[in-house]
Amino acid sequence: METVLTMLLTLSYKLGGYGFALPRLNFPKTIATENSKTLALTKYFCDLYWPKAAVDVEYDSEAYHTAPERVSRDAIRRNALSSVGVTVVTVSRRQIYSAVGFKEVAELLSKLLHKRLQYVQPEFSKHHAELRSQLLPKPSMF
Secondary structure, eight states, X not given: OHHHHHHHHHSOGGGTSOOXXXXXXXXXXXXXXXXXXXXXXXXXXXXXXXXXXXXXXXXXXXXXXXXXXXXXXXXXHHHHHHHTTOEEEEEEHHHHHOHHHHHHHHHHHHHHTTOOOOOOTTHHHHHHHHHHHHHSOOGGGO
């Protein structure tokens, strides 16, 4: 799904994407954490990362991110990234499968990345729907 997310965000308008610059994928971000006795380095991997804007988009799958222990680790991770100035945007499967929900994600990213969305309707909607139908399995398949 991270590949699908990347394609939906970065392909050109003509191909049905939102035309964002290509992010760094699985970008390693090392953060120094300090507790009462030691200084430790922790490495996190950002799913889709735009270094200039310090924006990380994380795909949270239902399979791996809903167990209580994982929810806790994800919160710690987001807080650690936030502490070094990284803005973390979390995207769920439901948001990707919803055209309206995904448009909201794209609009949020446009603000964070300082990119003006400039697609022409109704052509863009047609191309976007075609791209979504090619990339996303039918909901009944899962």
